[in-house]
Amino acid sequence: MHRTPLTLMLLSALTLGSANALTTVKIASLAPLSGGQSAIGMQARNGIQLAVAEYKPQFRKLGFDLQFVPFDDQADPATGTAAARKIAADRQILAVVGAMNSGVTIPASAALQASRVALVSPASTANNVTDRGLSNMNRIVPRDDAQGPAGAQFLKTNLKARKVYILNDKTAYGEGLAKEVEKTLKASGVSVITNEGTEEKSDFSSIVAKIRLQKPDAIYFGGIYNQVGVFLKQLRESGVTVPVVGGDGLDSQDLLKIAGKGAQNVFFTTGAAPVEALPAAKAFAAAYQKTFRQPAQGFAVFGYDAAKVTLQGILNAARSNGNKLPSRTQVEQAVRKGTFKGLLSGTTSFNSVGDRKAATLYVMKVGDGKIRLSTSVPVKPPKS
Known part of the structure; x- marks a missing residue:
C-alpha cells in the first residue's frame, strides 16, 4: 500500500493516541x-x-x-x-x-x-x-511480640541458656525486640543480666569487657546486621564464643562479610523465609x-x-x-x-489493624560462612 504523507501522519497520530490512552x-x-x-x-x-x-x-x-x-x-x-x-x-x-x-x-x-x-x-x-x-x-x-518470644524460647529451650545478656540498638525496632525477649525470658525463669542500649558502631570494647565479666550463657542483640556484624567480630576476637541471637535485622549475607570469622554460633529469627525453604x-x-x-x-x-x-x-x-x-x-x-x-x-x-492473620517465623543459623535454616515456628498476631 502506498502511504502518503497524510496517511503517515494519521497513523502516527493514532499510535500516539493509543499510547496516551494509557x-x-x-x-x-x-x-x-x-x-x-x-x-x-x-x-x-x-x-x-x-x-x-x-x-x-x-x-x-x-x-x-x-x-x-x-x-x-x-x-x-x-x-x-x-x-x-x-x-x-x-x-x-x-x-x-x-x-x-x-x-x-x-x-x-x-x-x-x-x-x-x-x-x-x-x-x-x-x-x-x-x-x-x-x-x-x-x-x-x-510483630515483635511474636518474634521476641520466639527468640526467647529458642534461647531457653534450644540453647539451654539460664543467664542472658541483652543488647539493643536504641531504635524502635531493636528496643521493641529486646523488650519482648526480656519479658519472655524473665517470665520463664531465665536470668536477664541487663538490657543495654547502644548506638556504638565501631568500638564495642567496653561492652565486650562487661560481657566477659558477667559470663552469660548467651547474648541477644536487637539490632541490624551492619552494627551486629562489627560487634560479633570484636566479641569473637576477645575469646567469647557463647551463642548470639538476634532478630530479622541480621538477615543479610553482608553479616558474614562484616563479622568475618566472628560469624559463628549465631542465630536469628525472621519472617522472611530462605528461598530454599x-x-x-x-x-x-x-x-x-x-x-x-x-x-x-x-x-x-x-x-x-x-x-x-x-x-x-x-x-x-x-x-x-x-x-x-x-x-x-x-x-x-x-x-x-x-x-x-x-x-x-x-x-x-x-486483621483489623493490618497485621497478617497467620505467618511463619524461621530461626536461621549462621556459621561456617553460611546461613542455614534451623527451625520454623507458626505464629498469629494478638487479637485486634
Missing part, C-alpha cells in the same frame, strides 16, 4: 538504598521490581501503565518522612511497599495517613507499627539471579510478596470500580480487606 499508575517503595543497611533495602527493591514486571500486562489490559518509583529512605526517619510527603503529593502513586525499618515506617505511615495512601511493609516488626490503628498501614511479617520460590529465585546477577535472599522474597499484595490490591480496587482508575481510599480498603493468594510466603490476609 493512564499512569505508580507504586512507590521506601527502603534504605544507600548507607549501612542498603544490602537489605536493595534486596527488597529488586523483589518489588520483579513483581511490578510480572503485573504490568494485567494493568495494561485495564488501560493502565504501571510504573515503579523507589525512594531511598537511608534507614533514617526524617529522610523517610520527607519521601512520604513527596509520595503524598504525587497523585499517581496509589500505594507504597515499605518501609523496612520500623523507625521509618511509623512516621512515614502517619505522614501518608491523611492522603489515604496504603502501605504494605515487608519488614517492619515493631508493635506500634500497627497498634496505632492506622487504616493505611499493613505488614506481612510477624519455599517450594514456590524456585522460579522467582531463577528470575532474580538472571535479572540481578546475584542470589535472592529473604528480604527479596518479602519485597516481592509485599509488592504482590499491593499490586493485587490496586487491581481489586480497579475491578470493583468498574475497571476504572481507583481512588487511594479504594485501594487502601482493598488492601486491608483482601485475601492474597499465590505469594511465595503463603496466602495473606490482614
Whole structure:
C-alpha cells in the first residue's frame, strides 16, 4: 500500500493516541538504598521490581501503565518522612511497599495517613507499627511480640541458656525486640543480666569487657546486621564464643562479610523465609539471579510478596470500580480487606489493624560462612 504523507501522519497520530490512552499508575517503595543497611533495602527493591514486571500486562489490559518509583529512605526517619510527603503529593502513586525499618515506617505511615495512601511493609516488626490503628498501614511479617518470644524460647529451650545478656540498638525496632525477649525470658525463669542500649558502631570494647565479666550463657542483640556484624567480630576476637541471637535485622549475607570469622554460633529469627525453604520460590529465585546477577535472599522474597499484595490490591480496587482508575481510599480498603493468594510466603490476609492473620517465623543459623535454616515456628498476631 502506498502511504502518503497524510496517511503517515494519521497513523502516527493514532499510535500516539493509543499510547496516551494509557493512564499512569505508580507504586512507590521506601527502603534504605544507600548507607549501612542498603544490602537489605536493595534486596527488597529488586523483589518489588520483579513483581511490578510480572503485573504490568494485567494493568495494561485495564488501560493502565504501571510504573515503579523507589525512594531511598537511608534507614533514617526524617529522610523517610520527607519521601512520604513527596509520595503524598504525587497523585499517581496509589500505594507504597515499605518501609523496612520500623523507625521509618511509623512516621512515614502517619505522614501518608491523611492522603489515604496504603502501605504494605515487608519488614517492619515493631508493635506500634500497627497498634496505632492506622487504616493505611499493613505488614506481612510477624510483630515483635511474636518474634521476641520466639527468640526467647529458642534461647531457653534450644540453647539451654539460664543467664542472658541483652543488647539493643536504641531504635524502635531493636528496643521493641529486646523488650519482648526480656519479658519472655524473665517470665520463664531465665536470668536477664541487663538490657543495654547502644548506638556504638565501631568500638564495642567496653561492652565486650562487661560481657566477659558477667559470663552469660548467651547474648541477644536487637539490632541490624551492619552494627551486629562489627560487634560479633570484636566479641569473637576477645575469646567469647557463647551463642548470639538476634532478630530479622541480621538477615543479610553482608553479616558474614562484616563479622568475618566472628560469624559463628549465631542465630536469628525472621519472617522472611530462605528461598530454599519455599517450594514456590524456585522460579522467582531463577528470575532474580538472571535479572540481578546475584542470589535472592529473604528480604527479596518479602519485597516481592509485599509488592504482590499491593499490586493485587490496586487491581481489586480497579475491578470493583468498574475497571476504572481507583481512588487511594479504594485501594487502601482493598488492601486491608483482601485475601492474597499465590505469594511465595503463603496466602495473606490482614486483621483489623493490618497485621497478617497467620505467618511463619524461621530461626536461621549462621556459621561456617553460611546461613542455614534451623527451625520454623507458626505464629498469629494478638487479637485486634
